[in-house]
Amino acid sequence: MKESAALYTAIELAESGYDIYPLSANTKTPPKGHHGYLEATKDQNTIVDWFQSNPAYNLGLRLDTSHLxxxxxxxxxxxxxxxxxxxxxxxxxxxxxxxxxxxxxxxxxxxxxxxxxxxxxxxxxxxxxxxLLTDFTVIAPSEIDGAAYAxxxxxxxxxxxxxxxxxxxxxxxxxxNGASEHAYTTRLKKYTGRLLDEMVQGVSTGDRNVWLTKMAGRMFSVGADPKTVYNMLSVINDSFVDPSLSSKEINVIFQSILKRESKGVN
Known part of the structure; x- marks a missing residue:
């Protein structure tokens, strides 16, 4: 993909009323610190900032707000x-x-x-x-392993x-099964579902350590294995914390909660 192609297409789509968002180069996943289609926008200044700083980004299109x-x-x-x-x-x-x-x-x-x-x-x-997709999709001229959407x-x-x-x-x-998305989430969402929703919403500067500590404690509270908790903390930090913490800080958070949970077992 030519370095300017995604930017030109993104601007054209925004001018046509479509909400777009960036994807990491050569992938279908949002860049570290981005929240995917949830931060899709028509704002051209934001789009220019994204793609001028990272010209190799792939391009995502939000579908629900575009009625597609x-x-x-x-x-x-x-x-x-x-x-x-x-x-x-x-x-x-x-x-x-x-x-x-x-x-x-x-x-x-x-x-x-x-x-x-x-x-x-x-x-x-x-x-x-x-x-069948009505939330988001990858769109041309994105490329994966040298092959382009076209x-x-x-x-x-x-x-x-x-x-x-x-x-x-x-x-x-x-x-x-015939229920609307709202009815489904209202009727069936349990503690773990709310926990997953909160994880994906992420956090920005200020409350990162406190928020990740809370996430670790809640994962332990639903019975997650310590290894799972540590791995999930790393994933959440990389994907949904902006800016992400260092691996050393993640380890400190994990060890503190693990120590507390271990005391509760004894």
């Missing part, structure tokens, strides 16, 4: 070939409009883009090799068609 749905057709798993699933759906009279905006992915699959205004969902392997036939996001009715019905009836 992506049908992700994977082909890299021979036991879950998305194109085979598409053929099976076609035999059932369920076809994807071929004139919508489509990207070839870095792994050789396809991303079909559609207009969609329903509930936010992320259904992995809804059919073998096919994911539009088919010179199409643009202006070519996006409305999602076919059968697909909208599939999302409506199959989303969390």
């Amino acid at each position: 749905l992506v049908v992700d057709v994977d082909i890299h798993d021979s036991t879950k070939n998305g194109k085979d699933s598409l053929f099976e759906l076609q035999r059932q009279g369920k076809t994807l409009p071929p004139d919508t905006y489509i990207e070839k992915t870095a792994s050789g699959g396809l991303h079909y883009f559609f207009k969609y205004t329903g509930d936010k969902v992320r259904k992995v392997n809804n059919w073998p090799g096919i994911d 539009p088919l036939d010179g199409r643009t996001l202006a070519d996006i068609q409305s999602a076919p009715n059968w697909l909208v019905d599939e999302l409506s009836t199959n989303n969390l």
Whole structure:
């Protein structure tokens, strides 16, 4: 990917009303200290800062605020070939409009883009090799291992068609067994679910040590193994703490909580 390509595309998307966010070079994951699609923006000054400082960044597109749905057709798993699933759906009279905006992915699959205004969902392997995404996605000109995401036939996001009715019905009836995202989280969210949500929200300067100490204590309280707690602290620190603490500080936090928990067992 040319160093300026992602920046130019990001600005064009923002000008068209789409929220975008950065991804680490050669990956589908947010850079250290970023919170992925949750901090997606149309603000061009922010976008310029991101991509001028890191011109090799890949590009992510937030889908829910753009009222978009992506049908992700994977082909890299021979036991879950998305194109085979598409053929099976076609035999059932369920076809994807071929004139919508489509990207070839870095792994050789396809991303079909559609207009969609329903509930936010992320259904992995809804059919073998096919994911349904309405929260976020990687978008061209991102690259993975030298292979780029690229539009088919010179199409643009202006070519996006409305999602076919059968697909909208599939999302409506199959989303969390028929429950909306709000109803699901209200009804089923337990202590561990709230803990995971809080971990992903992360923390910035000021409360980092206190916050990570609390996270460690809460992981121990739900029965996590000490090794798991330490590894999770490292992941949380790297991904959701801005700026992240040093490994020495993480070790101090872990050892202090481990010592306290060990006393409670004796």
